[in-house]
Amino acid sequence: MIELSTEQLLYLLYAVAYSKESKATKSEVKQHLSKGYQKDANAICDVLCQKQLLESPKKGQLFVTEQGKKVLAANLQTSKYEFDSAKGAKLINTLWRYSQVGVADSQTSDGGKEMDFEKFLEKFKALYFEERKRQELRGAVAIRSREICQKFLEQNDIYQSNLDKNFALLKSTGKVFAVIEKEDEIIEWVE
Numbered sequence: 001m002i003e004l005s006t007e008q009l010l011y012l013l014y015a016v017a018y019s020k021e022s023k024a025t026k027s028e029v030k031q032h033l034s035k036g037y038q039k040d041a042n043a044i045c046d047v048l049c050q051k052q053l054l055e056s057p058k059k060g061q062l063f064v065t066e067q068g069k070k071v072l073a074a075n076l077q078t079s080k081y082e083f084d085s086a087k088g089a090k091l092i093n094t095l096w097r098y099s100q101v102g103v104a105d106s107q108t109s110d111g112g113k114e115m116d117f118e119k120f121l122e123k124f125k126a127l128y129f130e131e132r133k134r135q136e137l138r139g140a141v142a143i144r145s146r147e148i149c150q151k152f153l154e155q156n157d158i159y160q161s162n163l164d165k166n167f168a169l170l171k172s173t174g175k176v177f178a179v180i181e182k183e184d185e186i187i188e189w190v191e
Contacts, residue, residue, distance in 0.1 A: 008047060052068075
C-alpha cells in the first residue's frame with residue numbers, strides 16, 4: 001500500500017469530496033485545504049500525480065484514479081488525523097463512504113483464503129521479527145497489532161475473519177503479549 005502524508009491524504013480526500021462527474025479543479029481543492037496546506041497545494045498535487053493517484057490532463061483539472069480511490073480508502077483506515085474545525089457535509093459524507101469501502105474491502109478480500117494456524121504462526125512470526133528489526137534500526141520498537149495485521153493482510157492471501165481468528169489464537173496461546181497504550185494495542189513476541 002502507498003502510505004500518504006497527512007497533507008497528501010487531505011488533498012486526495014478533498015479532490016474526491018469536491019469532484020463533480022469525477023472532475024475537480026486544483027483551485028477548488030486548494031480553497032478547501034487549511035491555510036497551512038494551501039501554500040504547498042501545487043507541490044502536493046504534483047506528488048499525487050507522480051504516484052498516479054491523480055491525473056491532470058488539462059491545466060487546473062484533476063481526476064482521481066481508481067488506484068487513488070483505493071489508496072485513499074486504505075489510508076483513511078489508519079490515519080490518526082483529526083479535524084479541528086467543522087467541515088462541510090460533502091467532506092463528512094466522503095469520509096464515511098470511503099471508511100465503509102475500506103472496511104468492506106478488508107473483510108471480503110477477493111480471492112482470500114483460509115490459513116491454518118501453523119502456517120499463520122510461521123508467516124506472522126517472520127513478519128513480526130522483520131518489523132522488529134526494522135524498528136530497532138530506527139531506535140525504538142513499538143509494534144502495533146493493527147499495523148502489523150494490516151501488513152500481514154497485504155502480504156498474504158487470507159480472509160480478514162481468518163486473520164482475526166488466528167491473531168486472537170496467537171494471543172490466547174501466549175505466543176504474543178499484548179498491552180493497550182494510548183488506544184493502540186502494542187504486541188511483544190513471548191517465545
